[in-house]
Amino acid sequence: MDQIQIGKFIASERKAHSLTQQQLADMLNISNKTVSKWECGKGLPDVSMLRPLCQALELDLNELLAGEHLDASVRQKQAEENVLRLLAEQKAQKHSKMRLLYGAVVMSALSMVIVIVLIGVYTEIIPVPVKVFLAAFFGGTMGLTIFLMLYQEHALLHYRCTKCDTVFAPRLLPLMLAPRRVRSRWLKCPHCGKIVRCEPEYGESSQNSVSCS
Ligand SMILES: [Zn+2]
Numbered sequence: 066m067d068q069i070q071i072g073k074f075i076a077s078e079r080k081a082h083s084l085t086q087q088q089l090a091d092m093l094n095i096s097n098k099t100v101s102k103w104e105c106g107k108g109l110p111d112v113s114m115l116r117p118l119c120q121a122l123e124l125d126l127n128e129l130l131a132g133e134h135l136d137a138s139v140r141q142k143q144a145e146e147n148v149l150r151l152l153a154e155q156k157a158q159k160h161s162k163m164r165l166l167y168g169a170v171v172m173s174a175l176s177m178v179i180v181i182v183l184i185g186v187y188t189e190i191i192p193v194p195v196k197v198f199l200a201a202f203f204g205g206t207m208g209l210t211i212f213l214m215l216y217q218e219h220a221l222l223h224y225r226c227t228k229c230d231t232v233f234a235p236r237l238l239p240l241m242l243a244p245r246r247v248r249s250r251w252l253k254c255p256h257c258g259k260i261v262r263c264e265p266e267y268g269e270s271s272q273n274s275v276s277c278s
Contacts, residue, residue: 066109066130066147066150066151066154067132068106068107068108068109069106070106070132070133071103071106071109071129071130071132072103072104072105072106072107072132073104073106073132074128074129074132074133075100075103075104075118075122075129076104078122078124079100079104079122082121082122082123084121086100086101086104089121089122092117092121093114093117093118093121095114108158109151109154109155109158111155112151112152112155115129115130115151126144126147126148127143127144127147130143130147130148130150130151131143131147159221159222162217162221163217163218163221163222163265166214166217166218167214169210169214170210170211170214173206173207173210174207174210177203177204177206177207180199180203181199181200181203184196184199184200185200212241215237215240215241216237218240218265219234219235219236219237219240222265222266223265223266224250224252224263224264224265224266225263225264225265225266226252226254226256226257226261226263227249227261227262227263227264228254228257228259228261229254229256229257231254231255231256231257232266233254233255233256235250235252235253235263239252239253240252246262248264248265249262249263249264249265250262250263250265251263
């Protein structure tokens with residue numbers, strides 16, 4: 066799926082309808098930054114945005130996803146393929162977001178450990194209360210980082226029970242307390258009713274959906 070071509074197509078169709086980015090954004094109840102992001106090819110419209118966007122620009126969904134006007138015969142053929150590709154793409158985007166988050170946490174944890182070790186071992190001039198304060202400060206920052214990461218994980222991911230294949234969105238607190246091994250979490254499956262090993266699903270999270278008021 067060619068984000069850049071889709072972006073250019075959205076821009077040209079918007080101009081063909083004599084709309085500014087702001088006007089299109091208002092029609093879709095989103096920010097003009099989002100429209101600009103699509104048009105620059107820096108992101109694809111969320112699945113929930115596709116229908117309203119097509120309506121606003123009077124396009125066929127397949128045309129939008131192909132990034133060009135299509136003949137009637139080609140449209141049908143491309144239909145399924147486009148939807149499947151879009152879903153795969155959004156899955157991959159969520160996956161890379163999670164990777165970034167994990168990377169950030171590992172980096173910050175490492176740098177804090179290094180700072181704490183340096184303070185503790187090499188500096189005898191610093192009085193103990195200051196050391197304790199610094200350790201508490203860095204510990205707190207690290208705790209906050211981990212909390213934010215878990216919060217994101219909660220917003221982005223669903224989990225799939227390895228026993229019954231039920232996909233569910235755990236609540237924040239159980240997710241935070243869940244024992245983990247690399248990517249799996251031990252969570253209470255709503256279907257089995259037991260604590261089982263669950264694997265992350267980069268599936269249909271409602272995180273990016275825009276509510277219609
Ligand atoms: Zn289950």
